[in-house]
Amino acid sequence: xxxxxxxxxxxxxxxxxxxxxxxxxxxxxxxxxxxxxxxxxxxxxxxxxxxxxxxxxxxxxxxxxxxxxxxxxxxxxxxxxxxxxxxxxxxxxxxxxxxxxxxxxxxxxxxxxxxxxxxxxxxxxxxxxxxxxxxxxxxxxxxxxxxxxxxxxxxxxxxxxxxxxxxxxxxxxxxxxxxxxxxxxxxxxxxxxxxxxxxxxxxxxxxxxxxxxxxxxxxxxxxxxxxxxxxxxxxxxxxxxxxxxxxxxxxxxxxxxxxxxxxxxxxxxxxxxxxxxxxxxxxxxxxxxxxxxxxxxxxxxxxxxxxxxxxxxxxxxxxxxxxxxxxxxxxxxxxxxxx
Amino acid sequence: xxxxxxxxxxxxxxxxxxxxxxxxxxxxxxxxxxxxxxxxxxxxxxxxxxxxxxxxxxxxxxxxxxxxxxxx
Numbered sequence: 001x002x003x004x005x006x007x008x009x010x011x012x013x014x015x016x017x018x019x020x021x022x023x024x025x026x027x028x029x030x031x032x033x034x035x036x037x038x039x040x041x042x043x044x045x046x047x048x049x050x051x052x053x054x055x056x057x058x059x060x061x062x063x064x065x066x067x068x069x070x071x072x073x074x075x076x077x078x079x080x081x082x083x084x085x086x087x088x089x090x091x092x093x094x095x096x097x098x099x100x101x102x103x104x105x106x107x108x109x110x111x112x113x114x115x116x117x118x119x120x121x122x123x124x125x126x127x128x129x130x131x132x133x134x135x136x137x138x139x140x141x142x143x144x145x146x147x148x149x150x151x152x153x154x155x156x157x158x159x160x161x162x163x164x165x166x167x168x169x170x171x172x173x174x175x176x177x178x179x180x181x182x183x184x185x186x187x188x189x190x191x192x193x194x195x196x197x198x199x200x201x202x203x204x205x206x207x208x209x210x211x212x213x214x215x216x217x218x219x220x221x222x223x224x225x226x227x228x229x230x231x232x233x234x235x236x237x238x239x240x241x242x243x244x245x246x247x248x249x250x251x252x253x254x255x256x257x258x259x260x261x262x263x264x265x266x267x268x269x270x271x272x273x274x275x276x277x278x279x280x281x282x283x284x285x286x287x288x289x290x291x292x293x294x295x296x297x298x299x300x301x302x303x304x305x306x307x308x309x310x311x312x313x314x315x316x317x318x319x320x321x322x323x324x325x326x327x328x329x330x331x332x333x334x335x336x337x338x339x
Numbered sequence: 340x341x342x343x344x345x346x347x348x349x350x351x352x353x354x355x356x357x358x359x360x361x362x363x364x365x366x367x368x369x370x371x372x373x374x375x376x377x378x379x380x381x382x383x384x385x386x387x388x389x390x391x392x393x394x395x396x397x398x399x400x401x402x403x404x405x406x407x408x409x410x411x
Contacts, residue, residue, distance in 0.1 A: 097349075098349065099347045099348070099349050099350070250348070250349045251348035251349055251351075252348070252351060252352075252353050252368075252370055252371070252372035253348070253368065253370070253372055254348075256370040256372075257368075257370070285369075288368050288369070288374070292348055292372070292374075293348055294347075294348050294349050
């Protein structure tokens with residue numbers, strides 16, 4: 001199964017890849033299908049009235065590969081693109097995560113062992129098959145060879161998707177999108193379940209190891225610079241509210257925990273009289289929601305929140321003493337719509 | 340083989356019987372859902388605990404509590 005449905009509003013690289021190089025993705029799917037001796041191949045995408053479905057179905061039908069590639073539309077929802085949710089949906093169930101084990105590689109779509117790969121990985125496989133591994137390794141770093149598709153939005157002049165060599169710095173990637181549109185105080189990386197990176201870490205290379213060492217995560221590569229005038233805590237409160245609304249509502253610690261975390265953050269962001277108590281509760285609740293869901297949604301929300309409390313610690317002190325940022329009530333500058 | 344408790348977070352509906360039956364191994368969070376001692380993996384079950392653990396597994400109304408055997 002090729003996963004081409006990004007459940008991350010900040011990411012639009014899968015849509016860009018399917019738009020710009022659909023046959024490269026289909027090449028990768030067919031190569032992997034042939035290598036595994038797969039009986040069927042599925043390309044899972046977000047479809048809709050103006051979606052890429054009709055075009056991709058036409059392109060897939062024109063091919064003479066080892067197995068026909070079926071193009072299937074999946075609901076545009078945060079948890080729907082998680083691999084157990086994809087398997088569940090394409091087996092006739094709801095597009096919500098299931099308890100694993102069993103992993104999809106043991107029991108996947110219709111009970112058959114299923115390999116789920118992101119379409120960017122499959123496009124890379126197609127290029128490696130054409131040009132060889134040494135060619136692929138000409139770019140990138142030894143532990144993360146090749147290129148990355150990075151979605152960039154927020155305080156930049158021209159938001160969009162850029163393809164960069166792995167190991168390119170956060171700053172250089174942002175420069176490719178016309179550079180920051182103002183003074184940047186922090187960058188949200190790895191999507192809404194990702195991590196805040198302080199502006200001092202803007203020279204961090206885009207690799208898993210370097211981003212982890214900087215306290216962030218590469219995750220789904222997205223970079224969202226936050227301008228100095230905006231309130232990082234208020235933005236985090238809204239993002240966690242969004243994540244809470246995206247919960248499938250299956251696991252108690254996520255169903256009850258994320259709205260509670262979002263409410264604590266909102267109280268802090270507003271600098272309310274309850275902010276200090278909210279902060280104490282919040283620290284405790286972050287531990288309660290971590291690692292206790294079937295999918296990684298609650299863990300991501302907790303990571304986002306922890307890094308916000310850390311990166312915006314000076315703001316946090318002001319918010320807790322009744323002096324919230326002037327921009328705490330300003331509109332959110334990051335996208336909340338699915339692409 | 341080491342035996343540990345495991346909670347299926349989707350199946351669990353916060354009945355809380357497990358925490359009554361195994362207070363040394365299971366605590367409840369503020370919403371009534373079980374927290375395993377030592378985090379997600381749970382503390383290894385001693386020989387004496389295993390009978391109580393099996394009773395808790397059988398008592399769970401939604402079959403969300405399991406005992407898992409792992410090499411370590």
